[in-house]
Amino acid sequence: MSEVKQVPLYLAPMAGITDKLFRNLCLCHGCDVVTTEMISAPGLMTAPKNSRVYQELLDVEKDEGPLVAQIFGHEPQIMGEAAKKLTDMGLYSGIDINMGCPAPKVTGGGSGSALMKTPEIAEEIIRHVCHATLLPVTVKMRLGWDEESINAVEFAKMAEQAGACAVTVHGRTRKQQYSGHADWEKIAQVKQAVNIRVIANGDVVDAQSAREILRVTGADGIAIARGALGNPWLFDEIKAMMRGEAYTRPSFDEVVETAMRHARGMEQWKGSLYGVVEMRKHFGWYIASRRGARKVRTAINVAPTLEEVEKLLRELGNMEE
Ligand SMILES: Cc1cc2nc3c(=O)[nH]c(=O)nc-3n(C[C@H](O)[C@H](O)[C@H](O)COP(=O)(O)O)c2cc1C
Incomplete structure (x- = not known):
């Protein structure tokens, strides 16, 4: 077996799942960086202290490890204000901008993966967020809106120019939602095109798929979502593989x-x-x-x-x- 690059492992954001308890489980089992559920930027700016945003989405365990807050929205000004507010809370190690969510209630308003159709607005958002915070800013994106409009390479280059320090690329289009297979070759194209870190995402479920996504993409990290459901040990398993150590599944x-x-x-x-x-x-x-x-x-x-x-x-x- 060839040598495997040792890269950080990320828990990808999952609405309704990556709360403080699940995040901590993953951190205890080899995950390096965790992400909140997506937080609505306009919602954050108007939410009262006793709302769900504060009680759940922004609830953080004491001493929680590297934690990135993910925001979504489509208005650059408000996205910047939300980034500043989160930064001022002093709980987060980075701000991630959601440009990949396929849900109609998000894309309908021009947020999430809809921003891949409006790169000029996406760019303005990244610039506003970078201007508003000293924390590292990252972008979570897909390959494009649909098969006919794949623009991941240009989009990632734009994100780099606008100030993002990394992009997480889910190897599917918005139209695919979660169907079919993630196209790791297209993530590799992004990796070759930019100088910022590229985190590969999509369909990593065990050590074998982790090894393979790294081989194909040459990525600087792996983000895992569904594979960790009911299996926070997945991070331990992948870490063992990267170190060349044996791994025993939990009983x-x-x-x-x-x-x-x-x-x-x-x-x-x-x-x-x-x-x-x-x-x-x-x-x-x-x-x-x-x-x-x-x-x-x-x-x-x-x-x-x-x-x-x-x-x-x-x-x-x-x-x-
Ligand atoms: C239930 C669920 C909720 C998700 N919520 C978010 C989210 O809030 N923000 C985001 O950027 N991606 C979200 N995603 C997408 C994942 O972060 C990830 O990109 C996708 O599931 C592909 O990775 P995987 O094959 O490891 O699951 C969600 C995915 C699932 C299954």
Whole structure:
């Protein structure tokens, strides 16, 4: 096996998922830099202190490791103001600008991946944000809007010119959303075209795919989203591969211990009712690869307490694989 470049691993932003608890789990398991869920810039500028923005999106664990705040919006002025406000909070190590989100409620207003269709506005946004903060500013982008308008190379060059210190490139178009395969060759083209750091993103789910994305793209880092769901150990696995060390997957007992610690943290943070509801998707991911998981997931989704959930998880562990 050829040598693998040792690069930092990033937890890519995921709305509804990369909260302080999940971020910390990933940091404990080899992730180097974590990102908040996307935060609406205009929302941030008008939100009252008791709103969800403050209670959840901006809630940070004490001493949380390198944490990047991601903002979205389409008005350069407001994006700059939001970057300044986040910087002044003193909790973040960088500001990431979302130019990749495909959701219609985001792109409809001209934000997220819609900015890849309006590079002149995107440029103005990057300039305003860079002017407003001394923190490193990064851009998260896709390959382009659709197959006919792939402009990742020009867009990344523009981001570099405007002051971004890195781009994270998800190797899909907006039209693809999350379907098909990420095109790592096109990420490689971006890497060859710019002098800033390029973080490769899309479809890294194990050590093998991490090794391959690095080989194909020559990227300076890997950002991982879905692969970490129910598997924060993925970062340990990739780190072991990069160091040339053997990796042992956690036993199912360890998985259950972690899932329950995660759940108790959620219960403490959001209260017992909402905490249990919020954990359901995570429980599903923790057990996804286990035989018999589907039936247990259905039972977990109606279990009223965490004690009940733990019993179901232990029973699943006792079932033959
Ligand atoms: C549930 C979910 C929520 C996401 N939320 C965001 C977000 O808030 N900001 C963003 O830039 N990308 C978001 N993404 C995209 C991911 O960061 C990432 O680019 C994409 O999932 C591809 O990486 P992966 O193959 O490792 O999952 C989200 C993806 C998922 C699945």
